[in-house]
Amino acid sequence: MTVRLLPSGPDAILVECGSQAEVLALHEALAAEPPAGLVELVPAARTVLVSVDHRVLPLETAASWVRRAAQRSPADGAVAPSSATVLPERAAPVVLDVSYDGEDLDDTARLLGIGTAELVARHLAAEWRVAFIGFAPGFAYLVSDDWPYRVPRLDAPRTRVPAGSLALADGYTGAYPRESPGGWRLIGRTEAVLWDELAEPPARLVPGARVRFRESGSRIGADS
Template sequence: MIVPQAVESLGQDTVLLHFGQGLDLAANARVHAAAALIRAAGLPGVVELVPAFASLAVQFDATAWSGGDELPSTNLLRTLETLVDQPLPPEATAAATQEIPVCYGGDHGPDLADVAERLGLSCGDVIRRHAAAEYRVAMLGFSPGFPYLLGLDPRLQLARRDSPRTRVPAGSVAIGGAQTGIYPRELPGGWHLIGQTPLRLFDLARSPPNAVSVGARLRFRAIDAEEFAALQQAHA
């Protein structure tokens, strides 16, 4: 079921629906299912939906939910709880999975060898395991277009670097704890860099600006430096 485990009011114009705790794929699936139902319902005054790992923030215009003896947030929460009281819909088909090309190691993934050594794996093993998994875009955050991806092989989980970098190249594919992610532009960061994609994940000139969307399913495809350069030029 999609029913939230808890609900709360965050001030006068935001309510928060809790669907679980931590980095849980099942909870995250309920978050995105609830968001889809709310969008489809076209509720008056709903301004924005902000999904996170296990919660969904709903920002709204309080004047649209005023009336009676209850607060606007209480009126909206009651409607939302009724709306999402439904079974979890089936997963999207595999055909919807988006492919992200990645050049692993070398200048594109300067931490790959260190990651492999610390995990007791070969570089090839790290690449194969990383590219074999299917990931879900749990949320976008940290910086516009940065996807937090759930589904990392447990064998590849590794605590973040002790010393963050002040500059991480755009497109860097990295591991941080139980997650993997992609830096959409040059940013500071403390995750382990194992590869790089030539795709531009965030571009304000595009509509929509994000190359991947919240709730999407992704797979990585290993490419060589030659293909990386060709794709980078094509997406410049």
Template structure:
């Protein structure tokens, strides 16, 4: 763990990998909920980091972070959200070509893995889902689309993301879902908050079940 300074009142916890970052994020939320964390305005997870933004007692939390440890969350400890997907994205053939397999196999690989929300960004409710291994890397599109429809299920790097609303976007589209990712009437507004476990269910399979 490296503790990096961020401005006057914030701290970036730099960790070795996504698993460790997710464990520390969960641990810091747990400590906040149980009142054993100095007041922090925002706790923002990243791929390999956790940002403590607006810390009340910076020297105090530095000392505590060096003493604390973060147990890895149990595989089945958090909520599991199932997302039905119609795998008919405009870039499905491109991904199949990249991975050297049929489109059906892309669907099998993608829906066969369990994912976890590592962090959010890009737009409110846009979750970066980890869980896919190294061989299944996908580059961003050379030319981003000016408009990607809401509900598009897309890949970039080893991440899966779902566009919460229509927006420009450079990820490769493999499918779409009718699930509402962002709803201001809901608490929290985001369906996929950091730490959530996610599975994608091919829509034909769902209909048959």
């Protein structure tokens, strides 16, 4: 894996990767062997921000650590075996109960050229993984090798999306942790608490975690 390292102030390095898959692989490799002085790893769509305490872990040393991890990671971004440390990637999946009754469920299925039941079945069958957190506190961007669809955002975003709404956009699935505006296509809802400022960590879904969805309730307008 080839990465580009960019300085980001006195206590951080921004690591640019070639793809989302490479970000996932690099994040796992770095999280498997955290050195003293590492403060935080923040993955995004194409980057990983490595935040350090430079008094303990100088940036030059951190950069060498990142490069070694990148060399050990497959060029195609496939996840390599990690150490014995129990990482989110190796822990049991987070299971979220979902009612597939979103306002955009039927329209999204038609847009993809499949039936509603097939869309739900494929969504349930996929094992998802938290690629990164963005947009709002606790909003996880989930990806899956089992999910072949790319869904365009709404032409006009909603001014109000209820908390717990499960939605699709591009190749991602996301669940809104609190009420907010949003332009993703709503396919369902969950009652799970996705963001709790008093919890540690406050986000129910953290980068690298595996996620499975389990259907609860009945679907509105589901086809047979």
